[in-house]
Amino acid sequence: MKVLSQWLYSREARERCLLIIAFSVCVLGLVIISFRAATSYRDNSFQRLKLEQKALNTLPEYERVLQQQITFKKFPVVNVADLHKQALDMGLALQLTQHQDTIRLDQSVVVSFPLLLSWLQQIEHRWGVQASRLKLVREKQNIKLIQMELIHAL
Incomplete structure (x- = not known):
């Protein structure tokens, strides 16, 4: 300065x-x-x-x-027998069992992917059931569904 x-x-x-x-x-x-x-x-x-x-x-x-x-769609209570019948009607031989609040696949099965997707969409629309876990392995044109867990959407 x-x-x-x-x-x-x-x-x-x-x-x-x-x-x-x-x-x-x-x-x-x-x-x-x-x-x-x-x-x-x-x-x-x-x-x-x-x-x-x-x-x-x-x-x-x-x-x-x-x-x-907002109006929540009320889904009917899901029954494993109904899911099994729906799967058989579509040509899917799935063995499903209920474990508490989830429905699980008992044994792995070879399925057609488009049929599986269609079935999952139908059960979600009809009963509000969504797949929370899927484990798939590709086998040529079909897939082997190793693990599947379904939950009821609220």
Whole structure:
């Protein structure tokens, strides 16, 4: 700072005056730019706050409308015998047993993949049963279903 002060006072009075004016103009320009940036930030923040308040005010209405539109499909209780009959009707020889809340495949079986997919879609549509675990091995054009676990969708 001392060096700057010495340098400034080593200049002539007119040059010193011009340097001080130039420095003042730069500082004033920075103040104006900072003020504009601050007001722009304030306006943008205010606008975002208004949008959030509007969203929060309309949220209960949206929740009410959504609650009216959501109706859960009630699926009938699934029976292993019905699943087995459905599989046999489609040409799938599946041995299924119920273990607590899951239905499992007893022994591995070779099946056609499109038939298996069709059967899984039908039981999901009819009873709300979904495959939670499938273990498949490809055997030429068919697949060997090694493990299958079905659960009832709620």
